[in-house]
Amino acid sequence: NCVITLSHVGYIKRLPADTYSAQHRGGRGIIGATTRDEDYIEQVAAVGSHSDLMMFTNRGRVHTRRAYLIPEASRTSKGTGILNILELEKDEKVTAMISVDGYSDDEYLTMVTRRGVIKKTLLSEFEYQRRGGKIAINLDEGDELMFVIKTAGDSNIVIATRSGAAIKFNETNVRCMGRTARGVRGITLKGSDEVVGAVLVGDDKKLVTITENGFGKQTSFDDFREMKNRGGQGVTCHNITEKTGQLAGIATVSDDDDLMLITDGGTIIRVPVSDIPTYSRTA
Numbered sequence: 001n002c003v004i005t006l007s008h009v010g011y012i013k014r015l016p017a018d019t020y021s022a023q024h025r026g027g028r029g030i031i032g033a034t035t036r037d038e039d040y041i042e043q044v045a046a047v048g049s050h051s052d053l054m055m056f057t058n059r060g061r062v063h064t065r066r067a068y069l070i071p072e073a074s075r076t077s078k079g080t081g082i083l084n085i086l087e088l089e090k091d092e093k094v095t096a097m098i099s100v101d102g103y104s105d106d107e108y109l110t111m112v113t114r115r116g117v118i119k120k121t122l123l124s125e126f127e128y129q130r131r132g133g134k135i136a137i138n139l140d141e142g143d144e145l146m147f148v149i150k151t152a153g154d155s156n157i158v159i160a161t162r163s164g165a166a167i168k169f170n171e172t173n174v175r176c177m178g179r180t181a182r183g184v185r186g187i188t189l190k191g192s193d194e195v196v197g198a199v200l201v202g203d204d205k206k207l208v209t210i211t212e213n214g215f216g217k218q219t220s221f222d223d224f225r226e227m228k229n230r231g232g233q234g235v236t237c238h239n240i241t242e243k244t245g246q247l248a249g250i251a252t253v254s255d256d257d258d259l260m261l262i263t264d265g266g267t268i269i270r271v272p273v274s275d276i277p278t279y280s281r282t283a
Helices: none
Strands: 002-007 011-016 041-047 052-057 061-066 094-100 108-113 117-122 145-151 156-161 165-170 195-200 206-211 216-220 247-253 258-262 267-272
Touching (some): 002 094, 145 195
Parallel strands (some): 195 247
Antiparallel strands (some): 052 061
């Protein structure tokens, strides 16, 4: 197993999974890479070295490479420029990475954009690669593809926004569409709010919410009632205040998981989920 990290400016590298040892909640963390002043690690994917790494861009395209073809590097080296590996356009950047071991007909890729559009496409539609990547979703003007999750066709999904709202619904509310389709409304956003996370609901798992100023909590998925339809405004998932800062990200976790958090200063901390207390969704 290995960890693939991608920086904000576009440096990618592969590391052994045990590079980052666990620390306690509230700790300082370690430097994840020696990067330029304005650079920091932005994407992390834990993968098997023989899996296919699917890299989705903000422009709605997907590029696939075998994980072991991503050059290995040390924890403190900056890695290889992504432009040496993928053909990207100007201002195009990778916003989501997932690994797959095969392209079955009963799994889906579910995509969520910054403006709350959701789209579901059969994984098998992505099997054959093109050198310059393939279209994964057609985007509205000003929208960007941000999150991609592998789903089974009947999974419950939670989408959360920067202002601390979240909606939970079953993916059967999203019909399967072809690669070039636009998708449908997943959550209705107020004003300049935007989506900061999309995750699968897991049995015996909880939702972790982390804010920009480093506040975090676990919340039971049972606290969120399943909406009959997608597209609503959702309910509070984290009580956002000046002290907490806005919601930065969410994840589905089990008690025996570790969570990797990355600051925009480039520091990485790995924390046992069991260190993070459970609160109600409005805490």
